[in-house]
Structures are given as C-alpha cells and as structure tokens.
Amino acid sequence: MKYSQEQIIELKRKAIQIRANILEMIPPGKVGHLGGSSSIADVMAALYFHTMEVNPSDPKDPKRDRLIMSKGHAVLVQYACLVELGYFGREELAKVKTLEGMLQGHPDMDKTPGIEAVTGSLGQGLSVALGLALGLRLDKLPNRVYAIVGDGEQAEGQIWEAVMAAHGFKANNLTAIVDFNGLQATSTTKEIFPIENLVGKWSSFGWNVIEIDGHDMVQILDALEEAKAFTEGPSVILAHTVKGKCFPFAEGKAKYHNASMTEEEYKEAWVCIENLKREVEA
Amino acid sequence: MRTSDSLRKTYGETLVELGKDNKSIVMLEADLGNSTMSSLFGSAYPERYFQMGIAEQNMASVAAGLSLAGKIPFINSFAVFARGRAYDQIRSSVAIAKLNVKICGSSAGLSDYGDGKTHQSIDDIALMQVLPNMTVLSPCDAIETEKMTKAMVECNGPVYLRINRNDLSLVTDPKADYKIGQMTEMVKGKDVVVFATGVMVQQSIQAAKILEKEGISLRVVNVSTIKPLDVTALQSYCEGVKGIVTAEEHSIFGGLGSAVCSALSMKRLPIEVLGIQDSFGTSAENYSILLKHYGLESEDVAKKVRAVLSAN
Numbered sequence: 202m203k204y205s206q207e208q209i210i211e212l213k214r215k216a217i218q219i220r221a222n223i224l225e226m227i228p229p230g231k232v233g234h235l236g237g238s239s240s241i242a243d244v245m246a247a248l249y250f251h252t253m254e255v256n257p258s259d260p261k262d263p264k265r266d267r268l269i270m271s272k273g274h275a276v277l278v279q280y281a282c283l284v285e286l287g288y289f290g291r292e293e294l295a296k297v298k299t300l301e302g303m304l305q306g307h308p309d310m311d312k313t314p315g316i317e318a319v320t321g322s323l324g325q326g327l328s329v330a331l332g333l334a335l336g337l338r339l340d341k342l343p344n345r346v347y348a349i350v351g352d353g354e355q356a357e358g359q360i361w362e363a364v365m366a367a368h369g370f371k372a373n374n375l376t377a378i379v380d381f382n383g384l385q386a387t388s389t390t391k392e393i394f395p396i397e398n399l400v401g402k403w404s405s406f407g408w409n410v411i412e413i414d415g416h417d418m419v420q421i422l423d424a425l426e427e428a429k430a431f432t433e434g435p436s437v438i439l440a441h442t443v444k445g446k447c448f449p450f451a452e453g454k455a456k457y458h459n460a461s462m463t464e465e466e467y468k469e470a471w472v473c474i475e476n477l478k479r480e481v482e483a
Numbered sequence: 484m485r486t487s488d489s490l491r492k493t494y495g496e497t498l499v500e501l502g503k504d505n506k507s508i509v510m511l512e513a514d515l516g517n518s519t520m521s522s523l524f525g526s527a528y529p530e531r532y533f534q535m536g537i538a539e540q541n542m543a544s545v546a547a548g549l550s551l552a553g554k555i556p557f558i559n560s561f562a563v564f565a566r567g568r569a570y571d572q573i574r575s576s577v578a579i580a581k582l583n584v585k586i587c588g589s590s591a592g593l594s595d596y597g598d599g600k601t602h603q604s605i606d607d608i609a610l611m612q613v614l615p616n617m618t619v620l621s622p623c624d625a626i627e628t629e630k631m632t633k634a635m636v637e638c639n640g641p642v643y644l645r646i647n648r649n650d651l652s653l654v655t656d657p658k659a660d661y662k663i664g665q666m667t668e669m670v671k672g673k674d675v676v677v678f679a680t681g682v683m684v685q686q687s688i689q690a691a692k693i694l695e696k697e698g699i700s701l702r703v704v705n706v707s708t709i710k711p712l713d714v715t716a717l718q719s720y721c722e723g724v725k726g727i728v729t730a731e732e733h734s735i736f737g738g739l740g741s742a743v744c745s746a747l748s749m750k751r752l753p754i755e756v757l758g759i760q761d762s763f764g765t766s767a768e769n770y771s772i773l774l775k776h777y778g779l780e781s782e783d784v785a786k787k788v789r790a791v792l793s794a795n
C-alpha cells in the first residue's frame with residue numbers, strides 16, 4: 202500500500218473534523234448548504250491535508266497549489282478546511298454569513314484568506330482554474346490547480362467550453378473533480394436535467410477520466426496521484442458521493458441542499474460525528 | 484386570487500390562474516423553481532413547464548424560440564442569473580428580435596441577504612433598461628405583482644420583472660386599475676417629491692411620516708414601471724415642489740435615479756439619488772440589516788429630503 206494505515210486514519214479524522222466544523226457554522230435555524238458541503242468533505246480532506254501544497258502562513262505564496270470551488274455554494278466545506286489549517290481563527294465560524302464576518306455566503310477572495318477566486322455563479326470556476334493553470338505553466342511553476350464542480354453544474358454550457366479548451370491547451374496541471382451526488386438544488390439530477398454517460402462525455406473531449414467512490418479515502422488518494430502522474434492533458438475525477446453524507450436525515454435529500462436544521466436534527470448530527478469518531482479510533 | 488404578501492408566491496399563483504385559460508403561457512426554469520415559485524405552474528401544467536437545468540443562457544434563447552412558435556414564455560431564475568448570465572442571449576435572441584419573452588428576476592436587490600455579492604442583484608435595472616424594446620417592471624408589493632403579471636401576459640414584447648424575495652407590507656390599492664407605465668401617488672405632499680421603486684416605496688411612506696412631524700410635506704410616488712418611463716407624469720408630480728429625491732434598492736448608476744435625472748435634466752430642481760453606492764452586496768444575517776447597512780431605510784430617505792430642501 203502506498204499510504205500507511207496511520208495516514209489514512211489521520212485523513213479520516215480530518216474529514217470528520219471538517220464535517221464537525223460545517224455543523225458549527227450552521228446551528229439550528231441558520232440556513233446553509235449542508236448537502237453539497239458534506240458530499241465533498243472526504244475529497245476536500247485529501248486535497249488540503251495530503252495532496253495539495255499549501256502555505257497557511259503565506260496564503261499568497263506563489264508556490265502553492267490552488268483550489269477553485271466552482272460549486273461555490275459549498276464553500277462551508279472549504280472554510281472548514283481553511284480554519285483547521287489556521288488561515289483564520291475559529292471564532293469566524295460562528296460569524297459565517299453575517300455583516301461583520303469574513304466568511305461570506307459564497308467564496309470571496311477579498312474577504313477570506315485562502316479563497317482563490319470569486320465563485321457562486323455556477324459554471325465559471327473551471328474556466329478560472331484553467332486560466333490559473335495556464336498562468337502557472339507560463340511561469341514554469343510546478344503547482345497544480347484543482348476545481349470542484351457539481352453534477353448539476355454540468356448543465357452550464359461554459360463547463361464544456363472549459364473542458365474543450367483545457368484539452369486544447371493540454372493543461373496537465375489541471376484536475377477537475379465532479380461531486381457526483383445525483384442531486385441539485387430542487388431535486389435529483391435525473392429529474393431536473395439528466396446528463397447521461399458523463400464518463401463518455403469527458404473522455405470524448407480528451408480528458409483522462411478517473412471514476413471513484415468519493416467517500417473511500419484510498420480511492421481518493423489514488424485518483425489524485427493518478428491525475429498528477431498523467432502528463433498528456435487534464436484529468437477529471439468523477440467522485441460518486443452522497444449528498445449530505447454522514448448525516449442520515451439529510452443523506453440523498455434535495456431539501457438539505459440549502460436548509461436549516463431543527464434542534465433535533467442538529468443533535469442527531471452531532472451524535473453522528475461522535476459515532477464516526479469512535480468508529481475511526483476502533 | 485392573491486393568497487399572501489409574498490411577491491414571488493403571488494407571481495407563481497397568478498400564472499397558474501392565467502395559464503388555465505391561456506394555453507400559450509409556458510414556463511422555463513433553471514433549478515430554482517422552489518425559490519422563484521415557478522414550480523407552482525409546473526405542478527399545475529407539467530406539459531407546459533420546461534425544466535432547463537442550471538443553464539440560463541440556453542433557457543433564454545430557447546424562450547426566444549418558443550416565442551417564435553407563438554408561445555408566451557416566462558423564464559425564471561434569481562435576478563443575477565436570469566438577466567446577467569443570459570445577458571447576450573436576452574440582448575440578441577430576445578430584445579433585438581422584439582420577441583414576446585418575459586423574464587422574471589427573482590430574489591432581486593439585496594433580498595437574498597445570506598448569499599452575498601454573487602447573488603445580490605444591484606445592477607439588473609441598469610442592464611435591462613439600457614436594452615431597446617425592453618419593458619422594466621419593479622413591483623413594491625404582492626398586490627401590484629399580481630396586476631403586473633397579468634399585464635405582462637396581455638402586452639406583446641419583452642418584459643423584465645424584478646421581484647423581491649421577502650414579503651413586503653401591502654401598500655397599493657387592490658381595487659385600483661393597473662396598466663404598465665403608470666406611476667402612482669402613494670402619499671400626497673407639496674414640499675418635495677420622492678420617486679421610489681420596490682421596497683423603497685414602503686421606506687418612503689415611512690419617511691413621509693417622519694418628515695410630517697418636522698413640518699415637511701413629502702409626496703411619495705411609486706414608479707413601478709422603470710421603462711418606459713412616463714415623463715409627462717413624472718414632470719407633473721414635480722409641479723410646485725422644491726426638490727426631488729429618487730429611492731431604489733439598486734446601484735445609483737443606471738437605475739431609477741439615472742432615468743429620472745435624465746428625464747428631468749431641464750427641470751432646474753435639486754435632485755438627490757438614493758441607492759446603493761458604487762459597491763456590490765455582502766452577506767448578512769437578515770434583510771433589514773442590509774437595508775440599514777446600505778442606507779436604504781426611511782431615515783435615509785428623510786435625510787435626502789432634508790438635503791434637497793437645504794439646497795434651495
């Protein structure tokens with residue numbers, strides 16, 4: 202095995218802590234994107250705590266890898282990672298989406314250290330990531346760019362403009378990760394806007410496609426390594442996930458795309474976190 | 484029949500009502516139907532409801548095609564996406580072609596308070612009113628929203644409707660007739676006139692009460708059709724006043740204030756424009772905090788009124 206048991210366990214611990222941080226940001230009554238934040242939490246743990254080169258003491262370090270949250274509404278999961286790395290203090294978590302806080306409802310590169318672009322209007326992040334990748338290549342920097350895109354977001358035409366362009370420019374320092382959770386804002390992707398054969402679509406546009414279980418830490422790490430190793434062009438990781446993962450009342454439900462939890466749900470969510478912790482330590 | 488004070492719910496319900504007899508009405512949605520309330524139409528007439536996915540540009544041009552086929556398409560999304568993401572599609576496929584496409588910009592202004600800059604539409608009036616052939620409507624309450632939605636179906640040509648996400652108190656007269664283009668005197672007054680739109684109508688009515696105590700008589704006019712602007716009516720409401728204030732939940736550039744200033748440029752009366760200064764929005768815990776933060780409360784209207792009076 203390429204990774205030690207201890208490494209995997211540590212990343213699983215991080216993923217739990219990330220979900221706990223998400224909960225901390227949206228106490229009962231506060232609306233937030235729980236579903237799409239928790240579906241991608243394991244991938245985010247792997248990226249920020251294993252794969253990516255980051256420097257929290259110098260957020261603008263030119264020699265850093267970049268993560269663009271194209272599905273900007275799930276920024277809570279990014280805040281959850283950044284706070285663990287020390288980009289800002291924990292006291293900010295309670296102030297998310299308030300007038301005084303630095304943590305906005307959608308990614309804001311001016312207000313929040315560690316946020317690399319302005320996203321929130323879906324479909325634009327992959328293009329921004331491509332531009333960053335091309336710029337890094339021009340500067341002969343070895344750093345990589347990661348873009349997290351939603352499966353509902355795949356409906357935006359601009360995604361496919363970026364997909365074609367990235368192949369044309371052979372942007373091998375760019376990795377897209379599709380959070381393939383089968384849900385979007387109001388219902389399932391199947392009902393709202395079915396896009397068949399995503400694997401075939403991305404690969405016919407010339408991308409190296411890697412399909413994984415987006416909650417399996419080893420598969421995630423392997424996929425990220427494979428993407429790095431593929432030098433002929435860009436890679437995409439289609440990560441099969443569950444929206445609301447780890448919170449049974451929210452799992453697979455469109456309602457928790459952007460909702461507030463009741464007191465009972467919130468308590469239940471924390472019980473889930475405690476159970477997960479026990480499982481990992483066992 | 485209107486069932487609540489919610490503008491967006493009223494919009495959705497009115498289209499369900501109209502769609503019963505008018506089979507030409509079709510609705511297009513981009514995965515926000517539960518927010519825009521177009522989902523009500525979808526439940527009532529699934530065959531005339533097109534779920535376009537998160538693909539607003541395509542939605543706008545498809546609507547153009549539906550209109551060419553004789554339908555009356557309504558496209559729906561948050562205001563930022565409905566008219567912003569699909570701007571060139573609206574400009575080319577719809578406005579230049581003068582097609583009968585109706586655009587509903589929901590959650591407009593700062594009303595999507597939590598989501599921040601990317602979601603707060605402070606520039607939609609500007610982008611829509613600059614387009615030739617486009618009609619721009621901005622209701623201030625649910626009563627007006629119901630009448631406007633009906634009028635949108637009756638008129639032929641592209642229309643942009645700007646809708647607030649939050650419930651607003653009812654201020655317009657349910658029994659009064661309505662036609663696109665009209666402006667309505669909400670409060671009689673003689674010292675200063677305020678031309679207000681959207682939520683600023685309610686704030687201005689409050690301001691009139693504040694000012695009354697100071698002996699200042701404020702005329703409040705609801706300008707819910709930003710374009711075409713009824714310049715004759717605008718001028719007649721300026722008769723006898725010492726100054727003019729405009730008030731909108733929109734950038735001070737390109738909105739109602741700009742339209743009024745250019746229409747009244749020969750009036751030689753002091754004008755104060757109240758709106759969002761040259762800035763994007765921000766996240767906040769609720770809507771009223773944002774109105775306060777951006778200086779869009781009744782007291783801010785009152786300040787502008789005092790300012791034009793002191794300019795005399």
Ligand SMILES: Cc1ncc(C[n+]2csc(CCOP(=O)(O)OP(=O)(O)O)c2C)c(N)n1
Pocket residue numbers: 236237238240272274275321322323324350351352353354355380382384385386387444458513514515537539564568
């Ligand atoms: C251009 C644009 N249109 C609409 C929206 C509103 N919106 C925010 S999230 C969302 C659904 C996203 O679904 P998906 O991409 O599958 O994300 P996930 O399931 O991971 O949350 C929608 C429609 C938006 N933010 N941007």
Ligand SMILES: [Mg+2]
Pocket residue numbers: 351352353380381382383384385
């Ligand atoms: Mg999804």
